[in-house]
Amino acid sequence: MHTKVVEAKNGVPIPQLGFGVYKITKEAEFTIAIREAIQVGYRHFDTARIYGNEKALGAEIRHSQIPREQFFITSKVWNTDHGYEATKKAFQETINKLGVDYLDMYLIHFASPKYMETWKAMEELYEAGKIKVIGVANFEIPHLEELRKHAKILPMINQIETHPEFPQNELRVYMNKYQILHEAWGPLGQGNKVLLQHPVLKEIADHHHKTVAQVILRWHLERDVVLIPKSSNPKRIRENSEIFDFELSAEEMEKISRLNTGKRYSIHPTGYI
Numbered sequence: 001m002h003t004k005v006v007e008a009k010n011g012v013p014i015p016q017l018g019f020g021v022y023k024i025t026k027e028a029e030f031t032i033a034i035r036e037a038i039q040v041g042y043r044h045f046d047t048a049r050i051y052g053n054e055k056a057l058g059a060e061i062r063h064s065q066i067p068r069e070q071f072f073i074t075s076k077v078w079n080t081d082h083g084y085e086a087t088k089k090a091f092q093e094t095i096n097k098l099g100v101d102y103l104d105m106y107l108i109h110f111a112s113p114k115y116m117e118t119w120k121a122m123e124e125l126y127e128a129g130k131i132k133v134i135g136v137a138n139f140e141i142p143h144l145e146e147l148r149k150h151a152k153i154l155p156m157i158n159q160i161e162t163h164p165e166f167p168q169n170e171l172r173v174y175m176n177k178y179q180i181l182h183e184a185w186g187p188l189g190q191g192n193k194v195l196l197q198h199p200v201l202k203e204i205a206d207h208h209h210k211t212v213a214q215v216i217l218r219w220h221l222e223r224d225v226v227l228i229p230k231s232s233n234p235k236r237i238r239e240n241s242e243i244f245d246f247e248l249s250a251e252e253m254e255k256i257s258r259l260n261t262g263k264r265y266s267i268h269p270t271g272y273i
């Protein structure tokens, strides 16, 4: 698998295409999916404490016998672990479960009320070399502004729902201004058929002899977005990685930009807090 990296503003390279492990919970399914992903060449894995599979992911990474440094591992602080002490404890539990002594990326999962205290703990863990890249997920402009005013270090990345129907254009302008990388969760609209069978995308896909899923993932790459599609199906895991051998023209990017309906396929992030 070819891959590309994007650099966080501290210079740390992030493999642009990663693999999300949300909802792959059955043991056998998880093993098959992660082994296939590693075999295909994915090295960036996105988990979270709440997904309940940090331990299983760590075990698969060790099973691969590929040196840990070749992986890029992300996890996230869950809502009930917010606060300075609680975050430090949650981080320790996360790395213990993964069986690693540092994380490549650690994110605040949602902007729960105590996120400023949480962030302070993350800044310290970063400064101690325990985390290479610190960031947030599901943060909107007011949350980022609050951090910008009071934090020592600004988040280096924001992981947010993003797909052609919900391209996050406004937040992107703000994030670009402060060199906050854009990471897409739900990059395929969580598998929604409206998106995956969209005639405009189908036409572009046919033109390139690619699938609609590949066109959507390529669209994220062209926008310099870090993306972490999820699949537990080995054929799709491979398919989702084969997006480095074609490009979308400016005209095709323009056509896709017109699919913006403002539709989220998930609930608004405040619904999770």
Ligand code: NAD
Residues within 6 Å of the ligand: 019, 020, 021, 022, 023, 046, 047, 109, 137, 138, 159, 160, 184, 185, 186, 187, 188, 189, 190, 191, 192, 196, 213, 214, 228, 229, 230, 231, 232, 236, 237, 239, 240
């Ligand atoms: P996704 O957009 O990656 O969609 C996954 C679904 O798309 C699969 O379950 C499958 O049904 C379908 N699919 C995958 N590959 C396909 C293909 N080639 N062809 C057709 N259908 C295909 O959605 P997601 O899993 O919600 O998001 C990806 C990752 O983002 C998660 O696994 C998780 O790591 C992360 N995430 C983070 C948050 C957050 O709050 N930070 C929220 C949701 C997900």
